[in-house]
Amino acid sequence: MKIGDVYLNGTVFYTIDYGENWEEEPDGDMTFKTYGIDNSPPATPIIEGPSSGKPGTSYTYTFITGLDPDGDDVSYYIEWGDNTSSGWTGFIPSGPPGYSESHSWTLKGTYTIRCKVKDEFGAESDWAELTVKIPRDKSINNIILRFYEKYQLLYELLQLIFDQFGF
Template sequence: MYRKNLYIILFLIGLITSNGFGVAISSSIIYSTDDLLSDNSSTLIISSHPIFGTATWSDGGFAVGTEVKVLSIYGRLITFVNNDGDWLIDFNETTEKWPDGTPFEVIITGCCPRWFWSGYAYDYINGDYNDLGNIELSYNENLNHPPTVPYINGSLIGKPDYEYHFTIESVDLEWNDIYYCIDYGDNNGEIWIGPFPTGERQIINHTWNEKGIYQIKIKSKDIYDAESDWGMLKFSVSKSCEVFKAHILDISHMFIERLPLLEKILLKL
């Protein structure tokens, strides 16, 4: 006998940083109630990225008029109705049919990162938790992007043993927090700092002890280890900025002082 008004409800119940099943990035995880069911309740993990989900029933489907509903994080109800052998899928925005006996699909967007979702199914009429057969939920998360290449702003020239300040900024498309890897080019190796909110400008400081030209390299990564390319800035360290300026002035003065001599030479030609 087919059950009517079957509901699958997903709802937010708490924030976690890890779980027994993990969060998949650029891969697919299939959650089966046969494996995960505990008191007819299964645990699902969804990240901040748009989720492509499918669900199938191993007992062959449900009768005409059976409803399956998903409550999204925003409280928007997505309804699946078995109508004459097809699933009528209503996203409260668009409606389409999906053939019976095949997985129906739903895209859930805008989910919060690392949130703990609990999914369970029950007979809505009786309000009891019943064994509904094997329900498989497959979430394919392929939409994580690395943060943008860090923008570096600051001085281009300086003197030894003086601390210089630079601002850095990177944006993550999925609004994940960001770490920065910094190499100041002085053979002291790379350092990681963070995490910081996406798009938030950070100030870094560094002192060079020797004169030379240094390549500052900075890259960013999100909380899922997706890394950007390197952002770069050349920084020149002279003995002293004032000495550097003095050298320029000396050269200029020498050139001006020799103009009369140059004039005499030209007159003798």
């Protein structure tokens, strides 16, 4: 809620000295702060997007929550399952169309995308999850990547040798 909104469950106060002394205002028609406002968390979001793909290819996912029970704007937090996250997005209206973001995974594996939503007052939803499988890319272009996956220590040793001799 913002200044000027009606607060049904709160007590309205006013001040004329910038917060030094607060007095009760029966009409609620002045600068005010409130206490005791009920705030329900947003619904758990739904994650839409592919559940499999190729390493190095970017895929777009859409994260949708139902309308916030209090009509608040919401922010999304996304974890991609590869130790990266989106951080909290800016606040947008709840409900469709939701929020979309693209991501790619560089290595084969099974990743769990997790997303939660919070409203403007900090109430958070439960986590939603989607599992994404990125199988090994069989193309010739990824021979070095496959070598690295299989022989990581040898690969790092070869890098040190090449660096030492200026290759």
